[in-house]
Amino acid sequence: MKALISAEEKLKERIKELKCLYAVSSFIANSNLENLSPTIQVIANSLQKAVRYPEDASVEILLNKEIFREGEEPVNKVFLLSAIKAFNIPIGSIKVGYSEDKYTSNDFLNEEKRLIQKVASEIGNLFERKQIIEKELMAKRQMERVDRLSILGEITAGIAHELNTPLANILGYSELLKDQFADNKDATSDLEKITNSAIYSREVVKKLMFFSCEMPHQMKQTNIVPIIKDAISLLKPNFISKHIDCKVQILEEDIPYRVDSIQLTQVIFNLIINAIHFSPENGTITVNVRQNIKNIIIEISDEGEGIDVSKSENIFNPFFTTKQVGEGSGLGLSVVHGIVKSHKGTIEHSPNTPKGTTFTIKFPKK
Template sequence: MSQQEVTKLSWVYDLYRLGQSGALGGQAEAVQRQILEHIVRGFEGKSGTLALADEDGGSLGIVAGIDIPVQAIGSKVELGQGILGWVAEHGEDLLLNGDLRDDPRFSNLVRDKAPKPVSAMCWALKSEGKIMGVLSVNHKEGLPPYTSDDLARGSVMIGLISVVIENARLHVMHRQRIAALSRMNEEIRLANQQVEQMQGQLLQSEKLASIGQLSAGVAHEINNPIGFVYSNLGSLEQYLKDIFELFDVYENAEAAMPEAERAKVRAAKQQKDLAFLREDVQMLMKESRDGITRVKKIVQDLKEFSHVDAQDEWQWVDMHKGIDSTLNIVWNEIKYHAEVKKEYGKIPEVECLPSQLNQVFMNLLVNASHAIPEKGVITIRTGQRGDEVFIQVADTGKGIPPENLKRIFDPFFTTKPVGKGTGLGLSLSYGIMQKHHGRIEVESEVGKGSVFTVWLPTGRSVWSGWSV
């Protein structure tokens, strides 16, 4: 690979984008082949192989290949077997130049009819010190052989590739677990219907107890994959930092180039807009970390709802600040569907669990946005009556049919398309309001919209003497 090619941040950025496509689309095989093609092309190679370790790490499976026999795809390679197996067993990157019979490490692996002298590189893919696979590239004939510098530069990229492949694998595992949970939820829904037929409508408190147990299970199942992704994002940030530092070194070396070469480099940088790419990569990483942090917080809310690992504290809070911060978080979800109007009244601070109430506000605002087919208005009103304050979210959406109004707080009940909603939002909100000794009221008219009103006592001293 030429020095100019290595220093192109767009090449690294393309690798990052491949990882994004794999994580979002779940097309692991296609992404793996694209990654291999990207590396082979970048190093001006003729062929290449990508092999990943199985779950127990005892062997490799060839998952992608460029210019190799078709029947090789899917075949197994035992640790220590051949070049790939040697790299996986020893965990060392490898540079091969010349006849393999001259290399004492591999002389016993070469048959009588040895291949022509070769130039190849093999890298061990690692994640947290564990071998997860091997990637190899074979040079085109007639070109200068690969050097140790090529191997070292490739090692920097391999760290990024390892994260990309690991994230794609984790995404597949996550989808499988979500599918299993969906099947379990469907079985529970059918079981609840049978109970309703035999015993009539369950009391709302019993339903909340049921969803509490389920949410604890959901939080436990998805917490570990989220932790893996969060950790890998940290590693990816460090890898990108290392790459940027390497890029700075190359950029500083431009002054030593002939003027004609510097002009070519400047033109290439302007064409690719490297300054923007560098800034945008950092922004994408920040957005990704913010997103996974939000997911982790939702999982924590599920645990809190189930009385697991409760860490929140009661505080005196300005409700308007909580509403505004939540509105900022969900603004991207709302801005294409609705204009937001605020009609804030004068209300005192409220003693509450602020993060949980913010979750309630988020659910109501997102639901209001989803209820508006094209463009409408969401109005947020606040006020006080006696010892209670209210927060009202009104929308000009399609409204809720009367037959669904009595079920909207049921666990897993949703009228949204498959994959659009879980049916947990309002149920969780209902449970949070019970914890605050508050309530949620709803009024709706089909074709005109809905109004959700949250009522809260101003403090725990207000409801401490209430009969329950």
């Protein structure tokens, strides 16, 4: 055990502690919030120098399962420990220790205990600031995306209305010409191609109108469970062809909601077809339907590669697709977004565990 500390030594230790606190504040003020590892490492180094016996001390800062260490950690040690919290939630700890062979707990000064607690508090405040800024940026991006989708909705609604009339004329005149050229097989074949192309274009226009919430609703109070189950059963051949298992988890057989049943079917269809497309063979798609006091919640999860962060903000935009050319129009998720929005609901995506994507739809009950 070391000798008792004199007044002069105590003053020197206090100066070291104040220098440490000043250095920690400086490191935090100049830290890069996108990469805090260097900041935490220099804080650990500064803290080691500030304790009474720095040459024998080990400092360990644990943050979100990552360890920052200064000094050799003794096998048997005495130590001081302080929790690091952000918004009162533990996110790590600071541990300062000595070898038990040379020191005892009495070799720690009360001022050192307070120093470690203060540094832990400063690190916690840093992570609180990081979380606040990240949430503000996320909210800003969400607002920007909502604005973009709103503008796109107005544009697509205008385009859809403008295209409806000429498409109707093309279809009408094509049918008239078929009658006139009934005996000409080549002309009839060409007219059939024109008609099919016009019908396909009309379906695209219909999807645009779904996205922009311009389609008329036939809303009525109904049990949505049979609607969801029927939509899934119709996709059975798709599951079989790719050897995919679909697990449906619905705890309650009666979940009433005021909804357009055709549009809800289209939402389930589009999301599950997407999940099938991105799922590996012999994968599993999970559909979970439940309700609480406020919302009806529908979750559809796949085991695909997941959504790249760089593309996550655009997936609900019309004509945006990650599928190969010719495999999708890029309107499926935008249509889903439009329908969910028209029912005053929300749709979000998140990583599935251990891999894949989960789409979560929430329909408010009121």
